[in-house]
Amino acid sequence: MTELVPGLQLHVELADSEPPIERTLVVPASIPLSDLHLCLQAAFGWENRHLYQFVVGDSFRGERTFSDVEAAFELEVEDASRFTLGELVAGNEERFVYEYDFGDQWDHLITVADNQPVPYAHLECSTGNNRGPVEDSGGIHGYMNLSAALQKTHGEDALAASEWYEAVTGQTAATFDPARVNLPGINANLELLSQLIWRRPVAPGVIKDVVRPVQWLLQRVGAEGMELTKDGYLKPAVVQEIMTELGWEDRWYGKFNRESQTLPVLDLREQVQEWKLLRKYKGKLVRTPLGRKLVDNDAALWDYLATSIARPGRDAAELVNAVVVPWLVGHEPPAREQRAEIVAEILNASGFRVDGRTVSATDGRILIRDTIRTLECLNVFRSVEVMESPDKLSDGGRQFLFDVQRKQHKREPQS
Structure with missing residues (x-):
């Protein structure tokens, strides 16, 4: 039987919109304000590019303002992640404002229309009128x-x-249709958001499947290590064995007999070294102490790899991963031709440069591909074919990337 928890029905209308741009949301009262922000983003089709704040009149303390943790410190307001929706409206006027993008100033007028039990972890947009505005339209x-x-x-x-x-x-x-509201699309995004906020248990078999390429290589290297060629590559028989055992024959072309010419194997070996699970030593590939510790612990390996992708130790890569991973998980990512430009724009705004020049769309495309190549070292995609960019995640891949997102944002899953 589905567990019911206290819930709230919210009517949300964009201030001064005519005809009204409005949504009705049903959410648990226990949802943190930082996650309600994400629900509102999904409901109106925003892209989460700008700062936000909630403003509410408090009977005892006057007007209170809440924003994300970094902005809260700078703006000297309260941290939205530390308060729930139920706490926000308890004892107050059951109306408050969500402001998004302080430049364009999109004020969303929110009214608590009803309180009713809802299924645990349930997020829903039950009604809506008119599409949300275009980002940065003034x-x-x-x-x-x-x-x-x-x-x-x-x-x-x-x-x-x-x-x-x-x-x-x-x-x-x-x-463009100003009257169209894609409720199924909104609710698909809210379901994904629910899975991010309230972590579902991951079956042991799913964990094992996702980490299998890395675990298989660690186990194949063995306790004594694996002899390399004189040029420091895996031997031809091992290259062919990897492609066969992991079912990667469709990922590349050729005979799979030279690591330098078999990119999936080269990427896997170099990536596992970058993750500090293997290293080269006296002509051999050997496990590191961390590799020895994690080789037979599926869950710990999953957790370590999720952390390594969330925090790769290079600021630019960390930022690109933080942009690309939500695109992969999301129901409606940006059009493929836009993605490189968006990454370049975000990196430039964050002060990154390439050899003293601004980051170009070509640089952005390469960086996105680097993130995808990293993820291809795990079983997170349904299929990977030669020279194709995979977008469709396996169910286990989506659960893994939810964990990556949680670590990117230092998020503790809600119970």
């Missing part, structure tokens, strides 16, 4: 002007709006 009035221009069939305004919309969203202007 606030509600800027968006209304954009919407009007996109619905024109000719004229300079229509052409400029169409070009901007297509550049920003990766979609053709013909797809």
Whole structure:
């Protein structure tokens, strides 16, 4: 029988929108405000690019403001992750404001419409009217002007709006429908968010399958180590054995008899070394002390690898992983042609440079591919084919990347 917990029904309307852009959300009262922020992002189609805050009138302490932990420190407000929705509205007016993007100032007016038991970990958008605004469109009035221009069939305004919309969203202007609300898509994203917030148990067999490539190589190296060629590569018979045993024949072409020419094997061996589980020593590939400790402990190996991907020890790689992993997990990631530009934009905004110049879309594409190649060293994708970029995760891969996300954000799963 499904466990029921206290829940709240929220009516959310974007201030000054006409016709109203609104949603009805049903969430557990115990949800932290930092996670309610993510629910609102999903419900309105925001991309979580900007700062946010909740503002509520408190009967005893006056107006209170909550934001994410870093912004809370800088803005001298309260940490949203330390308070639940139920705590926010207890004893207060049952209305409050969620403001997103302090430049465009998207004010979401929230009213507690009802309190009712809900299934444990249940997040739902039950109703909605009108699509959410386009990110960075200049606030509600800027968006209304954009919407009007996109619905024109000719004229300079229509052409400029169409070009901007297509550049920003990766979609053709013909797809724009201000009245359309994709409730199934919103709820699919809320279900993924629920799985992130409330961690489900992972079956031992799923854990073993995800970590198998790394564990198999550690076990194959053995306690005594594995002899390498004079150039420091795996021997041809081992290369072929890896491709066969791991079922990777469709990932590459050729005879699989030279590691330097068999990229999946080269990536796996180098990545396991980078994860400090193997090292080269006197012409052999040998386990490190950490490798010896984790080789037969599936759950500990899973946890260590999730941490290593979340915190790879290189700031740029950590930031790129933090961008790419949610795309892989998400229901509606950005269009493929946009991703490299988004990564480049985020890295440039964070002050990163490549040989003294700004990060280009080409650099962004390479960095995204590096993240994918790292993940291909595990069984997280349903299939990987030669020179193809996999997007579809296995069920175990999605659970693994949820754990990566939790570690990226130092998130403790809700009980």
